[in-house]
Amino acid sequence: xxxxxxxxxxxxxxxxxxxxxxxxxxxxxxxxxxxxxxxxxxxxxxxxxxxxxxxxxxxxxxxxxxxxxxxxxxxxxxxxxxxxxxxxxxxxxxxxxxxxxxxxxxxxxxxxxxxxxxxxxxxxxxxxxxxxxxxxxxxxxxxxxxxxxxxxxxxxxxxxxxxxxxxxxxxxxxxxxxxxxxxxxxxxxxxxxxxxxxxxxxxxxxxxxxxxxxxxxxxxxxxxxx
Amino acid sequence: xxxxxxxxxxxxxxxxxxxxxxxxxxxxxxxxxxxxxxxxxxxxxxxxxxxxxxxxxxxxxxxxxxxxxxxxxxxxxxxxxxxxxxxxxxxxxxxxxxxxxxxxxxxxxxxxxxxxxxxxxxxxxxxxxxxxxxxxxxxxxxxxxxxxxxxxxxxxxxxxxxxxxxxxxxxxxxxxxxxxxxxxxxxxxxxxxxxxxxxxxxxxxxxxxxxxxxxxxxxxx
Numbered sequence: 507x508x509x510x511x512x513x514x515x516x517x518x519x520x521x522x523x524x525x526x527x528x529x530x531x532x533x534x535x536x537x538x539x540x541x542x543x544x545x546x547x548x549x550x551x552x553x554x555x556x557x558x559x560x561x562x563x564x565x566x567x568x569x570x571x572x573x574x575x576x577x578x579x580x581x582x583x584x585x586x587x588x589x590x591x592x593x594x595x596x597x598x599x600x601x602x603x604x605x606x607x608x609x610x611x612x613x614x615x616x617x618x619x620x621x622x623x624x625x626x627x628x629x630x631x632x633x634x635x636x637x638x639x640x641x642x643x644x645x646x647x648x649x650x651x652x653x654x655x656x657x658x659x660x661x662x663x664x665x666x667x668x669x670x671x672x673x674x675x676x677x678x679x680x681x682x683x684x685x686x687x688x689x690x691x692x693x694x695x696x697x698x699x700x701x702x703x704x705x706x707x708x709x710x711x712x713x714x715x716x717x718x719x720x721x722x723x724x725x726x727x728x729x730x731x732x
Numbered sequence: 733x734x735x736x737x738x739x740x741x742x743x744x745x746x747x748x749x750x751x752x753x754x755x756x757x758x759x760x761x762x763x764x765x766x767x768x769x770x771x772x773x774x775x776x777x778x779x780x781x782x783x784x785x786x787x788x789x790x791x792x793x794x795x796x797x798x799x800x801x802x803x804x805x806x807x808x809x810x811x812x813x814x815x816x817x818x819x820x821x822x823x824x825x826x827x828x829x830x831x832x833x834x835x836x837x838x839x840x841x842x843x844x845x846x847x848x849x850x851x852x853x854x855x856x857x858x859x860x861x862x863x864x865x866x867x868x869x870x871x872x873x874x875x876x877x878x879x880x881x882x883x884x885x886x887x888x889x890x891x892x893x894x895x896x897x898x899x900x901x902x903x904x905x906x907x908x909x910x911x912x913x914x915x916x917x918x919x920x921x922x923x924x925x926x927x928x929x930x931x932x933x934x935x936x937x938x939x940x941x942x943x944x945x946x947x948x949x950x951x952x953x
Contacts, residue, residue, distance in 0.1 A: 655882065658878070658882070659879075662862070662875045662878065662879075663865075665866070665871065666862065666865035666866050666875075667865045667866075667867070668865060672861070672862065672865055675858050675861050676858050676861075676862060676879065678854075679851055679854045679855050679858060679886070680882065680886055682851065683886065683889060683890060683893065686893075687893075710893065713889075714889060717885060717889065718882075718885070721881070721882060721885050722882075725799075725878045725881060725882070728799050728874050728877070728878055729874065729875065729878055731874070
């Protein structure tokens with residue numbers, strides 16, 4: 507167990523260091539998020555629809571797209587110079603490799619969301635102050651759900667044709683469910699409903715995370731064998 | 733007789749039997765009191781839906797066994813089952829709105845059950861898209877197995893959450909904790925239709941499996 511996590515951390519650190527030193531992917535993902543939020547601003551009629559009604563959808567569609575963009579690069583990175591083969595012959599177990607990639611993706615998507623959330627508040631003037639902690643909880647749980655399946659699929663699509671298009675096609679049906687839970691929870695939080703109304707959705711999100719992290723851990727080695 | 737020919741005969745028998753079921757459904761099964769003749773589509777819609785789910789579950793199971801046994805027959809079967817499942821899902825998604833328009837007054841609503849069937853259809857489509865995008869046969873089989881297993885897990889999840897959303901859709905009336913809430917004549921017609929859809933499923937899968945075999949043979953030439 508210690509070894510598994512230790513190796514995972516090594517892989518995650520390698521990815522994150524690479525990401526923060528080059529900054530290209532991270533920066534483009536952040537700019538993309540800001541742009542999607544801007545597009546949403548012009549894609550609605552503020553006099554006809556109250557922002558608060560649309561806010562959960564805006565937040566979650568933006569985060570879903572941002573996560574997908576981030577996940578596309580998770581294994582793309584390893585294609586250059588046959589880095590993936592190098593990783594596979596290194597004494598890192600397949601499960602640690604998955605966990606490491608999962609952690610790195612969580613870090614990446616987390617940074618994008620950490621920038622996206624304040625921008626969302628700023629652009630749409632949504633009162634998140636009183637519900638900030640539970641909202642962050644919802645975002646964290648949903649992100650783990652997105653990234654757990656996404657990491658598994660991004661390992662598969664890099665070796666297919668049209669990889670950039672393939673990931674959204676495979677992944678979106680899997681994201682819709684956590685997206686639904688997250689939107690329901692966010693809508694109730696922003697409407698100032700009591701936390702007890704939200705806890706059911708949080709439990710579903712947590713269950714989704716547990717199940718799909720476990721399934722992905724079991725299946726990931728099969729996507730990597732030569 | 734080749735597998736394809738056998739499959740064709742099974743399908744032909746299935747189609748004839750389906751005709752028989754509809755003669756029974758239209759002439760010898762009572763008309764539903766509230767829905768009138770529109771309810772007759774039920775004998776197509778429900779068995780098609782159940783067969784779709786069965787097809788998807790078998791894709792997942794074949795995937796699990798494939799990852800352990802690496803038997804190419806399992807992969808061919810999964811491919812065939814997924815494709816037949818897609819066709820049946822399309823039947824569900826076509827017959828549903830035809831019934832929905834007169835009874836609900838709308839072709840489509842984002843109801844939990846309708847949405848979950850649409851999910852299933854998208855999942856099956858993406859399964860075929862993935863298969864089409866991988867050139868190496870061994871890799872394709874493994875990826876397809878992984879996606880198939882994930883899809884079954886997701887379908888299980890969707891089923892659990894369907895019960896949490898309010899629904900317009902009629903509740904299950906056969907497989908439910910209480911005894912079936914259907915008059916015996918309707919139940920018998922429905923069960924016969926289930927049987928016929930199973931025959932059709934088997935026949936289509938046999939034919940599709942034969943196509944997969946031929947494709948493999950052709951790619952080796």
